[in-house]
Amino acid sequence: xxxxNITELEQSHSQALADAGMxxxxxxxxxxxxxxxxxxxxxxxxxxxxxxxxxxxxxxxxGGDMGAAFALIDVMHSSLIPIKTVGLGVIASAxxxxxxxxxxxxxxxxxxxSILSHQFSWSSEGKAHELxxxxxxxxxxxxxxxxHYEACTGLDTEQIRKHLLxxxxxxxxxxxxxxxxxxxHISAVAKR
Numbered sequence: 001x002x003x004x005n006i007t008e009l010e011q012s013h014s015q016a017l018a019d020a021g022m023x024x025x026x027x028x029x030x031x032x033x034x035x036x037x038x039x040x041x042x043x044x045x046x047x048x049x050x051x052x053x054x055x056x057x058x059x060x061x062x063g064g065d066m067g068a069a070f071a072l073i074d075v076m077h078s079s080l081i082p083i084k085t086v087g088l089g090v091i092a093s094a095x096x097x098x099x100x101x102x103x104x105x106x107x108x109x110x111x112x113x114s115i116l117s118h119q120f121s122w123s124s125e126g127k128a129h130e131l132x133x134x135x136x137x138x139x140x141x142x143x144x145x146x147x148h149y150e151a152c153t154g155l156d157t158e159q160i161r162k163h164l165l166x167x168x169x170x171x172x173x174x175x176x177x178x179x180x181x182x183x184x185h186i187s188a189v190a191k192r
Contacts, residue, residue: 022056029064029094034072041075041083051081057102058086063093063116066141073101073148082106087183092116097145100152100182109174109183116171117164153181 017024023040027033037057044055057076063069076083076098085102088110096117100107109115149160163180164170174186 021052021054022058024058024060025098026058026060026089029061029066029069029098031065031068031071033064034068038072038075041079041081045080053082054106055079055081055083056086057083057098058088059091059095059099060087060089061092061095061098062090063095066094066097066145069094069097070144072098076101084108086110087113087115090114090116093118096182097148100148104152105184107183108185108187109177111174111186111188113174113177114171115174115177115182116169118169155181 014024018040021044023037025033025037041055044052082103083101084106085099086108087096087099089112091099091109091113093116096115145165146157146160149155149164150157153160153164155163172180172182174183177183178186
């Protein structure tokens with residue numbers, strides 16, 4: 001099959017899923033990958049006349065840009081339509097933050113999903129005043145992450161720092177994630 005036909009087929013499938021209230025996000029958390037999801041949620045909330053009972057966002061992502069992640073998280077939280085998230089494959093870092101932003105009771109992990117939680121990482125170069133500004137953004141991002149974990153898991157700051165954001169990477173099974181309030185259910189099939 002020629003490349004053009006594969007691309008057209010993928011676009012056709014993506015459109016059919018969006019028309020059914022579903023979006024599959026498999027990739028890095030970057031602005032160009034997050035923008036279509038933001039537009040989909042806004043379209044469903046503000047353009048579509050007949051509102052759905054639920055939107056389904058499937059996530060398989062190793063993470064990426066925290067700014068892009070929090071842009072999507074803010075849009076998810078403002079959605080008048082509940083958003084069910086399904087984590088599959090791997091959800092890591094910023095991808096995990098997006099997954100847990102789904103509405104409580106509607107966050108599902110497939111049994112074979114790997115989950116990675118870790119502290120925000122960054123690097124910077126520059127003059128002293130630039131480094132101080134970067135440090136301020138780092139502190140704000142850390143605070144956002146902690147507040148988001150608290151709101152989505154029900155854990156307090158001490159528990160989050162111990163179980164989800166210690167100095168080293170934390171890999172969890174779906175069952176361990178369930179025990180920590182990261183998901184609400186484990187299911188082999190993404191049922192609607």
